Amino acid sequence: MSGLEIRRLRVSFDGFTAVDGVDLDVRPGDLRFLIGPNGAGKTTLVDAVTGLVKAEGSVRFDGEELLGRSVHRIARSGIGRTFQTATVFEELTVLQNLDIAAGAGRSMWTMLRRRKDVPESVVRALETIGLTDLADSPAGTLAHGQKQWLEIGMLLVQDVRLLLLDEPVAGMSHDEREATGALLRRISEERTVVVIEHDMDFMRSFARSVSVLHAGRLLSEGTVAEVQADPKVQEVYLGHAAATEDATVVQEA
């Protein structure tokens, strides 16, 4: 398995280059955090991988080229993402949300009516995301963190092999963050996981590796310790007034 291989990725908006020749490799089993000040190009990079913006260069996942494919075809290639706001069906139960995501060619009516044949993938996902006991609760009644886990579960039942998560712990309590970190560790044992994150404590606790973007370019890469010790990273974070919270990446090294 070769994971994600990005080469010379470039994205421009009307002459402004948001991603400027980025190379990035993420092997399966890694848990890669993508950090960088506001406007560094993190979301645009993920948009390029998922087909939402046009890009130049090459994005290969498990050897297959993704650039040039439609959003739907990329999703069918085993690539899924979450956004900062969870997009679950609030009126439906946790189980129904997962069931619909799993699809399995059944009609909506069948899925809503019949409880007997819950697909094995749904049972496993419920266990992985820790929501088995809440399977019959409407998703709208879940806590903020639980909704995020449900959304991750919806990617798992689609057998997504590359998960791209945009600030998954934003707005979460301390306990929810810890549980999310443990969940991402479990998931990344079998899948490739990339996390865009501004929460430096969370990054320090759970990243297996880190890539730092700045002004559309890859500034630094390595373990948490290596990145924290990199003078280029220290300069960017300390020199960035808007990112005073992020500056703890270096201050607490």
Ligand SMILES: Nc1ncnc2c1ncn2[C@@H]1O[C@H](COP(=O)(O)OP(=O)(O)OP(=O)(O)O)[C@@H](O)[C@H]1O
């Ligand atoms: N559709 C667009 N049209 C024009 N410029 C854009 C567009 N999308 C993003 N940009 C610009 O590209 C740059 C990178 O933005 P991006 O959202 O990728 O950064 P980011 O690292 O994800 O930032 P943040 O941490 O604030 O979300 C920014 O300067 C942004 O204004």
